[in-house]
Amino acid sequence: xxxxxxxxxxxxxxxxxxxxxxxxxxxxxxxxxxxxxxxxxxxxxxxxxxxxxxxxxxxxxxxxxxxxxxxxxxxxxxxxxxxxxxxxxxxxxxxxxxxxxxxxxxxxxxxxxxxxxxxxxxxxxxxxxxxxxxxxxxxxxxxxxxxxxxxxxxxxxxxxxxxxxxxxxxxxxxxxxxxxxxxxxxxxxxxxxxxxxxxxxxxxxxxxxxxxxxxxxxxxxxxxxxxxxxxxxxxxxxxxxxxxxxxxxxxxxxxxxxxxxxxxxxxxxxxxxxxxxxxxxxxxxxxxxxxxxxxxxxxxxxxxxxxxxxxxxxxxxxxxxxxxxxxxxxxxxxxxxxxxxxxxxxxxxxxxxxxxxxxxxxx
Numbered sequence: 001x002x003x004x005x006x007x008x009x010x011x012x013x014x015x016x017x018x019x020x021x022x023x024x025x026x027x028x029x030x031x032x033x034x035x036x037x038x039x040x041x042x043x044x045x046x047x048x049x050x051x052x053x054x055x056x057x058x059x060x061x062x063x064x065x066x067x068x069x070x071x072x073x074x075x076x077x078x079x080x081x082x083x084x085x086x087x088x089x090x091x092x093x094x095x096x097x098x099x100x101x102x103x104x105x106x107x108x109x110x111x112x113x114x115x116x117x118x119x120x121x122x123x124x125x126x127x128x129x130x131x132x133x134x135x136x137x138x139x140x141x142x143x144x145x146x147x148x149x150x151x152x153x154x155x156x157x158x159x160x161x162x163x164x165x166x167x168x169x170x171x172x173x174x175x176x177x178x179x180x181x182x183x184x185x186x187x188x189x190x191x192x193x194x195x196x197x198x199x200x201x202x203x204x205x206x207x208x209x210x211x212x213x214x215x216x217x218x219x220x221x222x223x224x225x226x227x228x229x230x231x232x233x234x235x236x237x238x239x240x241x242x243x244x245x246x247x248x249x250x251x252x253x254x255x256x257x258x259x260x261x262x263x264x265x266x267x268x269x270x271x272x273x274x275x276x277x278x279x280x281x282x283x284x285x286x287x288x289x290x291x292x293x294x295x296x297x298x299x300x301x302x303x304x305x306x307x308x309x310x311x312x313x314x315x316x317x318x319x320x321x322x323x324x325x326x327x328x329x330x331x332x333x334x335x336x337x338x339x340x341x342x343x344x345x346x347x348x349x350x351x352x353x354x355x356x357x358x359x360x361x362x363x
Contacts (some may be wrong), residue, residue, distance in 0.1 A: 032139065040089070040133060041188040046079040048088035055098040055164025056151075062096070065127075065168065068175050069094055076181040076193050092184070094175075096127040098151050098167045116142050116178070124149030125167045129180055131187075140187055144174040179210050191220040198226050209239045216243030224251065231258070238270040245274025249282050256290040259304075268294075269307040276311025288317045295323055306345045313352030320356045324349055 033041070049069050053062040069092065070080045081088050100123055118128055118141050125146040131138055146167065148154035154170075155163035185193045197203050198211045212230065215223040224247055230240035231254075241258060244251040255278065259271035272294065279287035294300055294308045309327075312320045328349045336342055 037133060038189070042190075044078070044089045044188050044190070046081060046088045046090075047073055048081050048084060048086065048091045049073070049094070050084070050091055051094045051096065053096050053168050055167065057164055060164060060168065065094065065096055065172050065175065068172050072175065072181045073184075076185050076190075076197065078181070090188075091132040093130050093132065094127055095130075096125075096168060096171045098125050098164050099123060100126040100128075116144070118143040119145070122149070125151050125171055127171050127175060131184065142178075142180055142183065144171065144178045144180075146170045146174065179207065182207070182210055182214055186214040186218050189218065191215060191218055191222055194220075195223060195226055198223075198230070205235050208236055212236070212239045212243045216246035219246050221248045221250075223247070228254065234264065237262075237264070237267050241267065241270040241274045245277035246281065247278075249278065249284055252278055252284070252287060256287070259290065259294055259308075265301050265304055268301075268304045272304060272307040272311050276307075276314040279311070279315035285315060285317055288312065288315055288319055291315075292320060292323050295327065302341050302345050306341075306348045309345065309348035309352045313348070313355040316356045318356065320352070324353045324356060328353060 049066055051062040051066045051069060053060045053065055066082060070082070073080055073092070119126075122143075122145055125148070127144050129142040129144075131140060146154070147170075151163045151167045155161075155166040158166060160166040182194065182197075194211045194215055198208055198215075203211070208230070212223075212227065215227070223243065227240045227244050227247075230236040241255065244255060252275065255271045255275045259268050259275065262268050262271065272291065275287045275291060278284065291308050291312050295305065295312065300308070305327075309324065312324065328346075331342070331346050331349060334342060
């Protein structure tokens with residue numbers, strides 16, 4: 001089976017895009033930081049918390065909001081000050097508004113397209129979070145919003161006479177839940193703080209999952225021992241494997257073992273996915289044979305096969321071509337249009353065939 005030249009070219013471009021995304025640096029190592037700025041961020045300990053609360057009637061007391069931000073930052077081990085004249089390493093600025101004002105077009109891509117990035121469309125209550133290093137505003141922006149867009153209507157429905165005060169209370173509640181301290185710790189490269197949280201018995205499961213995700217994005221190899229420990233917890237194993245997929249090659253044997261021996265299908269699938277991430281990230285074709293062994297194992301569940309197929313496409317290798325064609329032939333003979341799992345598997349196999357076959361011919 002061969003594909004038109006146009007599809008071949010598109011496939012090659014998509015492959016290059018996938019590999020470039022896999023090679024993107026972690027959160028804490030952004031290219032726009034100078035070596036001096038990276039050093040400053042690594043040493044951040046004391047944070048000046050600067051909060052502004054704006055309602056339709058003007059500014060109001062921001063002390064409750066400051067208290068919340070201070071409390072959240074101290075949970076991660078940072079010291080805080082409330083006056084600009086006090087010694088500090090960085091400024092965390094939070095601007096909370098009853099009606100968010102437009103501040104210009106945000107840059108697309110990267111953080112700007114994340115779910116917690118400042119919305120271009122939202123005009124209701126919101127708190128925008130930024131930070132300043134050495135007086136310079138860094139390209140890091142997050143935003144939390146209330147569940148309602150119309151503050152006046154929401155206050156009336158809650159029988160609250162002061163819409164501005166009601167809005168600030170709801171925004172404070174949003175800040176209490178939003179994990180901005182973890183995001184800042186990752187942004188500043190403070191994996192040690194995140195690892196302490198991961199190790200703490202007081203850290204709940206949801207927060208541990210977020211911590212592991214960030215450690216993976218940071219490519220924090222020092223997290224490997226803790227991530228291995230997390231594999232023992234069924235509720236954390238999947239996220240731990242995902243994080244390991246962003247670290248060094250030392251994780252490959254562990255991922256192979258988990259893919260082949262774990263009794264949990266979701267863990268097998270997560271391990272296969274991480275093998276694809278690691279193989280693509282480091283250009284390491286040693287993961288291909290273990291993945292092919294899983295692909296050709298008749299006992300492999302379809303959900304696991306799907307991740308194995310996707311993974312093989314991320315490490316284009318001519319050894320994968322025939323096994324993928326063979327599996328594709330078997331799948332095309334199965335007529336079950338309502339089977340969503342089968343449909344996803346066929347899509348994964350088709351995509352990976354294009355990656356491996358065209359890569360071998362045209363790269």
